[in-house]
Amino acid sequence: MTGAQVTRILLEDRRAVGVEYFKGGALHSERATHEVLLSAGALLSPQVLMLSGIGNGAHLQRLGIDVVHDLSGVGEHLHDHPDVVTVVDGPGLNDSFGLSLKGAMRLLNGIFEWKSRRTGMLTTNFAEAGGFLKSSAAQAVPDLQLHFVIGKLVDHGRKTVWGHGYSCHVCLLQPKSRGRITLASADALAAPQIDPAFFADPDDLQKMIGAVKTMRQILAQPALTQLGGTELAYSANAQTDEQIAAYIRDYADTIYHPVGSCRMGSGPMDVVDAQLRVHGIQGLRVVDASIMPRIVSGNTNAPVIMIAEKAVDLIRAAR
Numbered sequence: 331m332t333g334a335q336v337t338r339i340l341l342e343d344r345r346a347v348g349v350e351y352f353k354g355g356a357l358h359s360e361r362a363t364h365e366v367l368l369s370a371g372a373l374l375s376p377q378v379l380m381l382s383g384i385g386n387g388a389h390l391q392r393l394g395i396d397v398v399h400d401l402s403g404v405g406e407h408l409h410d411h412p413d414v415v416t417v418v419d420g421p422g423l424n425d426s427f428g429l430s431l432k433g434a435m436r437l438l439n440g441i442f443e444w445k446s447r448r449t450g451m452l453t454t455n456f457a458e459a460g461g462f463l464k465s466s467a468a469q470a471v472p473d474l475q476l477h478f479v480i481g482k483l484v485d486h487g488r489k490t491v492w493g494h495g496y497s498c499h500v501c502l503l504q505p506k507s508r509g510r511i512t513l514a515s516a517d518a519l520a521a522p523q524i525d526p527a528f529f530a531d532p533d534d535l536q537k538m539i540g541a542v543k544t545m546r547q548i549l550a551q552p553a554l555t556q557l558g559g560t561e562l563a564y565s566a567n568a569q570t571d572e573q574i575a576a577y578i579r580d581y582a583d584t585i586y587h588p589v590g591s592c593r594m595g596s597g598p599m600d601v602v603d604a605q606l607r608v609h610g611i612q613g614l615r616v617v618d619a620s621i622m623p624r625i626v627s628g629n630t631n632a633p634v635i636m637i638a639e640k641a642v643d644l645i646r647a648a649r
């Protein structure tokens with residue numbers, strides 16, 4: 331059902347029997363024939379569970395929500411790939427995407443070429459190159475990832491920046507820091523509180539300082555410097571470790587891979603079992619990025635599809 335927001339899971343004697351949802355200005359409900367599958371993502375699946383009375387009992391009571399099942403791990407262990415972007419611009423970079431008269435002409439030509447021949451600049455996925463690196467030779471597998479973008483990317487592309495250039499992201503693939511999702515209020519239509527707690531563990535910040543230096547070494551290679559760009563001042567001014575740490579704290583952000591907030595496992599802080607069933611509740615599974623016990627060392631979309639396909643097998647086997 332589109333245009334509907336689930337406000338809570340309907341529970342009878344600790345069994346999920348359906349959902350309540352908000353649509354067209356009114357509350358409705360729907361009964362499940364077999365079981366309820368919650369797939370609201372790592373930021374919102376914990377919210378729906380908590381609104382349904384499944385979560386940290388003390389937290390729910392403070393908000394006046396009846397506790398159906400005290401499950402403290404709901405919303406905990408949130409993590410992501412903390413990321414920082416360096417932007418390079420310059421007059422010699424006019425072939426990249428950007429805002430200028432020449433850029434607008436190229437874009438118009440690109441639209442024409444795409445419509446007529448399905449080729450040209452509009453075939454880009456923007457993040458045209460990437461890389462996986464080890465922060466040190468001692469690492470068994472890469473723990474840093476680069477995304478290279480053929481445009482000036484500031485504030486996730488929400489800020490309009492004039493001119494042409496390129497951007498390079500670097501992120502930590504296995505951060506130690508863990509954040510949390512909590513409810514801001516019992517109002518199901520209000521956003522939850524999201525605390526990513528990036529760099530709460532000092533090791534993450536140290537590793538990120540090294541990562542920024544490695545990224546700069548790559549950007550300083552002749553293949554790129556021959557194009558004549560200059561790193562924007564907000565990051566270029568950070569040269570000492572202390573300055574780089576401050577730049578990271580000011581500018582680091584998500585690369586959109588939140589996971590872990592309904593962690594799979596068998597411990598007291600885990601939310602779902604190996605069949606993705608919510609501990610202590612019948613007829614309820616969580617099927618999304620929130621169940622990852624530990625983030626994958628790469629982009630999360632394909633692994634989430636894999637989780638969903640595995641869930642299909644589990645559900646069929648249970649019928």
Ligand SMILES: Cc1cc2nc3c(=O)[nH]c(=O)nc-3n(C[C@H](O)[C@H](O)[C@H](O)COP(=O)(O)OP(=O)(O)OC[C@H]3O[C@@H](n4cnc5c(N)ncnc54)[C@H](O)[C@@H]3O)c2cc1C
Pocket residue numbers: 334335336337369370371372374375378585586587588617618619620629630631632634
């Ligand atoms: C901007 C961006 C770029 C990304 N780029 C990449 C990439 O290039 N490669 C890659 O691998 N991954 C990428 N990702 C990550 C990838 O999209 C996610 O890991 C993946 O979509 C997570 O799947 P999910 O099912 O857990 O959650 P989601 O895809 O977030 O799905 C959750 C759905 O539940 C809905 N929902 C939430 N709450 C409710 C409610 N109460 N009632 C009804 N519906 C609700 C949401 O609207 C949403 O449709 C990107 C993410 C973003 C945000």
